[in-house]
Amino acid sequence: MREYKIHFSALFILLLSLSASAQTISVDNSKTPTQLVQELFAGGSCVVPTNITITGYDFGGGEKSFASFDSNGSGFPLQKGLLISTGRASSAIGPNSSLLSEGPSSWPGDNDLEMAINENNTINATIVEFDFVAVTNYMSFNYIFSSEQYLSNPSSNQCNYSDGFAFLLNEIGSPANQNLAVVPGTNIPVKVTTVRGSGTVCPAANAQYFDAFNGSNHPTNFNGQTRVMNAEADIIPGRSYHIKMVIADQGNNLYDSAIFIGGNSFNNDYAMGDDRLIADGNPLCPGETLTVTPDYTVPGTLSYSWLKDGAPIPGYTNVSSPTYTINAAGVYTLMADVGSCTVYGYINVEYAPVTANDTNLTECDDNNDAIATFDLTDAVPAITGGNPEMTIQGYYRNLTNAQNQQNAITNPQSYQNTLGNTVIARVENDFGCVDYADITLQVTNSIALNPIAPVKVCDYDAEQDGLYEFDLNAITQLIRNTNTLPAGTVIQYFASQQDAQNFVNALTSPYPNTTPNQQIIYARIANSCSEILPITLTVTAFSSNLQDESVPICNEQSITLDPGSGFNSYSWNTTPVQTSQTITVSQSGNYSVTVTNADGCSVTKTYFVTTSEPPTITGIDTNSFSGIANSITVYVSGSGTYEYSLNDVIYQTSNVFTGVYPGEYTVYVRDIYGCGDDFETTYVLDYPRFFTPNGDGYNDVWKIKNLDTNYPNSRLFIFNRYGKLLKQISSENDGWDGTLENNTLPSDDYWFTLTFENGRIIKGHFSLKR
Known part of the structure; x- marks a missing residue:
């Protein structure tokens, strides 16, 4: 098998796609069948196609079911080549914006295709045929299968439909056909049902060969496509062969498909053996060489030249031998000059890295005899670098034993260094490549530790519960400051000495002590040797409760x-x-x-x-003649905090008194801290709501008390219900006794008008009761 052409083409097209500017492929309908087929062969090829025919459907106006295509900088994986379709070739041009079902029902299928892929009822077949004479014993070409039947959101009843195609090779004169369009390593024909990716209701099949379900922004107008595939066959040099490339719809003319055949990809070249690739599971190992030579040479070859990664190899240009020994990764090309043309051979070689790292293991010598017990498997992560593809195949006391895989150490998990302080690990990768690592065994002695003073903290909590969250990292620093510890020493803490010895239930920082006031925890101080140091934690209560x-x-x-x-x-x-x-x-x-x-x-x-400071009353406002709404408001100056009282009885923080009855009041203001006080007399006035002039000495006169004191210039007028003036009273008058011109007036409601000096007027009424 020659797999290099696939990999090289994919890399080449990827590089081209990085500079892509156009969005879709282009299609050229103007070329003849001979031109279309000849463009499949590289210039200088020793193979010349003959008897070329292409049959398909002519849609008119120059539109056919076959044409040449160009990636046009769109990123399509094949740069150029021949396109054959079950519909218009030009309809393959992207974007993927319409569903192609273009061929008429009168356009026939192909019997050879039906026999090759075990299908029937084909329709809309496009066929490319030509002959060639084999120069070497191997031929191949690249192609992509695209189809509208690659639906990204199909229903389950659409999963079994598939258009078919085949690349039929037969030696002229032989009735047997070999289909080259198969899943690699099998005889399964490539079609929608046999190469499909996951992600839909339809089952995946050989998904490693499926490229993608195409979105709307795609260089072609098909719903999906395979990766670049390689059709190949072993043939007999000098024999004449016939190629038939055919594609057709199956069952009906719906959901068109197409084959893109790579230009310059038809090769009749040397078979150089399998590529040696990591992906294929057969790479070379470091230091290994591979001697390659074609399994067939063309008679009359003038000279051979070798190239590595496209560059001539010094000393191997125009030489007589086709043999070369490979000792480095690369793509190697053999060019054979046969006079009028050149025959090529290719092989791609990779090396599987295997690097074993030398390392050290350190263990504690508990009796100072320079002997310790080592677990050699502890060195695995360092040796392999954590690479899961590398495994330790054994441990040996010297390199010779490791290379010959003899006298392996039988107890690697409890190995004592009685025979030396170096062990060799034999390391293999997944491909059987081997490297070796030195394990140096180091023995250390235990050290005497200096204790640290009890770690005291103060309990400032309101609860004074003797509990505290201790910073174990700070304690670690205290231990390091008190002791000289080797590099790499690890300090961990445990609640009990047994936990420390068993290395279980390590404490985390911050650690809240579980025993109030005083508790002992244990520090495990370990490098290769481990020592346990008790640590006393003390929580001291602060007994005095000092508040701001x-x-x-x-x-x-x-x-x-x-x-x-x-x-x-x-x-x-x-x-x-x-x-x-x-x-x-x-x-x-x-x-x-x-x-x-x-x-x-x-x-x-x-x-x-x-x-x-003491208060100073600066003013008093009284709200009189308002009944239950009568009030007194006191205004003071001073920087203290004051409280207020009427008649030095009950004090309040507000300077406003409400619901005040009429009368004389002494207003007191004092500093709450005893820094002084002030007082002043004021009056709340109101009129009686009734009076009873019956001579019993109580309420015999209707009078507004303290009117002469607060408002000496006021005037008071009393009227009956008809508005007749009955009495005018000055502020100094003793009031009204309920008579008019010495005649007793009857029980009734009477009205008054009180006019103040500032013009304010208060009106109201009261009752005279007999």
């Missing part, structure tokens, strides 16, 4: 701030800093003191000192 406090002082006075006794030290935030238990201050501000107890625990208390 607001403190007032009166103007021009001072106060002593005292957090209390029993602390080891005090530090005030004054300038300069004071360290006494108490300080005396006379100005407002925030004064903080940090106190420290005997366990070194500290807490800070802040005094918020504010100054205060």
Whole structure:
């Protein structure tokens, strides 16, 4: 088999696609069948096609079911070549925006195709035929199968439809046909049902050879396509062969399909043996060589030349031998000059890397005899670099044994270095390639550890529960500062000594102690040797509950701030800093003191000192003649915090008194911190709602009390219900006794008008009851 042509073509087209500017392929209907077939052969080929015919359907106007195509910079995987279709060749031009079902029902199918792919009822066949004389014993060409039947969202009843095609080869004179359009390594014909990707309701088949379900933005107007496939066959040099390439719809003329055959890809060249590729599972191993020579040589060959990756190999140009020994990865080409033409051979070679890394293993010598027990399998990750494709095939005491695979170490998981401190690991990759790694065995001695002082913290929580979250990383640093530890030493913590010894249930940081006030945990300090160090964790309570406090002082006075006794030290935030238990201050501000107890625990208390001064009443507003809405509002000046009272009885923080009864009041204002007070008399006026002039000494006169005091210049007029003026009363008058000109007036409602000096007028009515 010659697989290189597929890989090289795909790489070549990929490079072309990177510079693509157009979006679709182009199609040329103007070429003759002879021109179309000749373009399948490379220039200088030793094979010349003869008896060329192409039959298909002529749609008129120059439109046929066959034509040449060009990728046109669109990224289509084949650069150019021959296109044969079950519809118009020109309809293959993208984008994929319409469903192609173009051939008429009168356009026949092909019997040879039906026999080759075991189908029937074919229709709309396009056929390419030609003859050639074999020069070598191998031939091949590249193609892509595209079809509208590659539906990205089919229904289940559409999964079994498939147009068919075949590439039929037979030696002229022989009735037997060989179909070259098959799934590689099988005799399964390539079609929609045998090469299909996953992702739809239809089952996938040989998906590694399927390219894609095409979206609307595609260089062709087909719904899907295969990858670039390779049709190949072994043939007999000097014999004449006939090629028939045929494609047809199956069952009906719906859902067209096409074959794109690569230009310059028809080759009758040397078979050089299988490519040696990682993907194929047969690469070469590092240091391995491969001698290649064609299994057939053309008689009369003048000379041979070898190329690697397209460049001539020095010393192997125009030589007499076709044999070459490969010792490096690359694509190798053999060119045979047979005079009038050139015959080629190709082989692609890859090397499977296998790199075993030398490494060290270190174990602890617990009795200082320089002997320790090693688990050699611990070296696997370092040797293989974590590469799952590499495995250790055995451990040996020397390289010779490893190379000959003899005298392997039988106890690699419990190996003692009694016979030396070097072990050889034999490493193989998935392809049987071998490398070797040195494992150096190092023995270390245990070290004596210096203990660290108990780790003390202060419990500042309100609960004072003796619990705290300890920073184990900080403890690790304490251990390192107290001890000289080898590089790579790992420190972990455990709640019990047994857990530390068994290396289970490691603690994480931060660690909340589970035993209040004091608990011992265990540090496991390990490199190759492991030591266990007890660590005492102590949580000290701060017994005094010092809370921030607001403190007032009166103007021009001072106060002593005292957090209390029993602390080891005090530090005030004054300038300069004071360290006494108490300080005396006379100005407002925030004064903080940090106190420290005997366990070194500290807490800070802040005094918020504010100054205060006596109040001064600056005004009183009374709302009179409003019944239950009567009120008194007091206005003061001063920087203190004040409270207010009527008649020095009940104090309130509001300066407004509501629901005040008529009468005389002494308004008191005082500083809540005792820095002074002030008072002033005021009156709330209102008129009586009734009076009873019956001579019993109670309510015999209707009068507005304190009117002369607050409003000496006011005037008061009393009327009956008909608006007759009955009485005019001055503010100093004793009121109205319910008579008019010494005549007693009856029980009734009466009205009044009160006019103040500022023009304000209050009107109302009251009842006279007998």
